[in-house]
Every structure is written in structure tokens, then in C-alpha cells.
Amino acid sequence: MKKSLSVLFALLAVALTVGTAFRFAPAEDGYQVGDKAADFKLKNVDGKMVSLAGNAAAKGYIVVFTCNTCPYAKAYEDRIMALNQKYAAQGYPVLAINPNDPQVAPGDSYADMQKRAKDKQYAFPYLLDETQNVARAFGATRTPHVYVLQRTGQDFKVAYIGAIDNNTEDANAATQRYVEDAMSQLLAGQAVQTSSTKAIGCTIKWKKKA
Amino acid sequence: MNKFLRLPALLLLLAAAPAARAQQVRVVKLPALQQLLQRPTDTTYVVNFWATWCKPCIEELPHFEQLRAKYARQKVQVLLVSLDFPSKLDAKVRPFVQKQGLKSRVWLLNETDQNAYIDAIDRQWSGALPFTLVLNNARQRRQRFEQPLTLAALEKAVLAVQAP
Numbered sequence: 001m002k003k004s005l006s007v008l009f010a011l012l013a014v015a016l017t018v019g020t021a022f023r024f025a026p027a028e029d030g031y032q033v034g035d036k037a038a039d040f041k042l043k044n045v046d047g048k049m050v051s052l053a054g055n056a057a058a059k060g061y062i063v064v065f066t067c068n069t070c071p072y073a074k075a076y077e078d079r080i081m082a083l084n085q086k087y088a089a090q091g092y093p094v095l096a097i098n099p100n101d102p103q104v105a106p107g108d109s110y111a112d113m114q115k116r117a118k119d120k121q122y123a124f125p126y127l128l129d130e131t132q133n134v135a136r137a138f139g140a141t142r143t144p145h146v147y148v149l150q151r152t153g154q155d156f157k158v159a160y161i162g163a164i165d166n167n168t169e170d171a172n173a174a175t176q177r178y179v180e181d182a183m184s185q186l187l188a189g190q191a192v193q194t195s196s197t198k199a200i201g202c203t204i205k206w207k208k209k210a
Numbered sequence: 211m212n213k214f215l216r217l218p219a220l221l222l223l224l225a226a227a228p229a230a231r232a233q234q235v236r237v238v239k240l241p242a243l244q245q246l247l248q249r250p251t252d253t254t255y256v257v258n259f260w261a262t263w264c265k266p267c268i269e270e271l272p273h274f275e276q277l278r279a280k281y282a283r284q285k286v287q288v289l290l291v292s293l294d295f296p297s298k299l300d301a302k303v304r305p306f307v308q309k310q311g312l313k314s315r316v317w318l319l320n321e322t323d324q325n326a327y328i329d330a331i332d333r334q335w336s337g338a339l340p341f342t343l344v345l346n347n348a349r350q351r352r353q354r355f356e357q358p359l360t361l362a363a364l365e366k367a368v369l370a371v372q373a374p
Contacts, residue, residue: 173322
């Protein structure tokens, strides 16, 4: 009996190890809702480095992976600016991050980002993810791709992942405003009801492997 | 006919001739696409999701055209599903298909609720373009690629999916 029990435990241990290994398979890489986001330090268009911890007043962030060139990112640009306008004062500023490799996407270079931020008068940081490590850590796949982070003590927890709303072409025709709904619920101290959505977007322009 | 008008008319005819052989764009709703994706036949479907605004999509389109030509005698069907806004059908999609002379079937998905249709098409798709499904329901095989593909990569997927 004892022997069969120990065999059972051994099998269970193997099963757990294998199960864990599969859970970390590449397809599932990146943050899920509820995960803690690791801090990062990226260069803003003003030349200064920006981190999550750097803004002590932030209750959280609306992190948006976006870029200059993707037509879907462009379609949402004004809506991203409006999100910052609405929520920065309430403690949740927008952090825009461009993860594209300018070698693959000319028009997404640091200089182009600086120009875009100036032309459109971005009131929020527009950060360059030069190594693409932040996009990889988050599990971002496309632009635009939103992650709402909520501060819990020293940590930032992922509260929402996905789309801004459900109508890319016409903001006024959107019947679901996912980020705004998530923000209302967070600010009211409630759990986010629709915490994960999908949307069409441009594939992040990953660096070509040497 | 006025002889000054004859030449332009002839030129128009010549210009229209190759275009006439390109595919017509069919506008579909989600159920029509789902029906195709679920067909229980021993046909391998190569379904590419693209848009005229998506540069890497445009660059890989010739590979789908080459694949279609190469496997025309086999049970391999290529379908190009445009995710352009339906409002761009006449301004962008139709002219593009004509200009490129695309021979593969082209559909335009007339849906706006991306969060609903992406999962309905494939739960493992994040929504990034380009996206390609290679599937054979009789053999219960499905491969998905959220990246641009070469002709070699496409052929490899087709052979794997339709293997006995």
C-alpha cells in the first residue's frame, strides 16, 4: 500500500511538472488578467526615461502598444488621446509604447515618434521599446493593444487586456467601450466585468532574426 | 464614333480585359465564413485574413496565388478574406483585386464586432494581421499562423494538413 502510494505521488509529481511546463509554452506567453506587470524603463520622446514606479501619483496606467504607421492604430489615435484626457486626472494616465522595429516599419523610428507626438500634442509619454522586451513581457501581438494596470501597493496588476471599443471605423457607432467600462468599474472599486477582448490590428513588426 | 473618341475607347477596353479575369469580391457575413470553415469534406482550405491597408499582407498575397496555381488539380482551396471596412469595398478592395488580377477567391467579411468574430473564426487568433488558417476537417487538422508566410511554409502546412 505504502509502495503504491509513493508511486502515485511520483506520478502526480511528474504530471504536475509536465503540466507546468506546458503552461509556459510560447503560445501562452505574456500577461493574463490578474498578473503583476514587471516594471520597465523606456525612453520617452522628450529623451527622459519613464518607468511605472516613476510616477508616484499614478493609481495605475492605461498602457497602449501603438505606433505611427498602422492604419488601425491611427484610427484609434484620437480615442487614445481622449482616454488620457479623461483618466489622467483620475490617476490613470496613458502610457503609449511603440514596439515596432523601424528597420521593418519605416515611419516608426524614434525621430518619427517625436514628430508625431509633437504634431498631435500628445499629453502623455510615447515610449520607444527598442529591444521589444516590454512588448514580449506583456504578450502584446498587435497595434493597438491595450493593458490597463492597477496599482496594488508597490505592484501593478493587469486589470484589462484588449481593445478600446467595438467599432474601429466609427467611434460614435461603438456600442461597447471596453476600456471606459473597465475604468468606470476600477474607479468605483469594482471588479472589471469584461476584462479581456480581442481586436483586429497590425502585427507588431518584430526584428528580423539575424 | 468620333475618331477622337475611338482611341480612348480602345484603350479602356484593353485595360479592362485583364481585369475581367480577376475574381469578384463577395461580401459575406460571419455565418457564411463559419460554414466554410466547418465543412466536413476532405478538402484542404487555406484561408488568409488580410486587408488592403496591411503591408505584410499585401507582400505575402503572391504566395497564396502561387499556391493556388500549383495545387489547382488537388483538393486545395485558397480563400482570401479581406477585413477592410465594408465601406472601402468600392474605393479600395475591388480596385486592388482587379489591379493585382487576383485569381484566388476573395471575400470581404462584413462584420464590425471584432471581439465576437475573431474567436468565432479561431480561438487562438489574437486579431493581428496577417492571419492564415490551413485546415482539413475530414482529417481533423488545423494549423494557424499569425505571421506572413512564404510559399514554402504554405506548402509545408498544406502537406501536413492533408497527409493521410
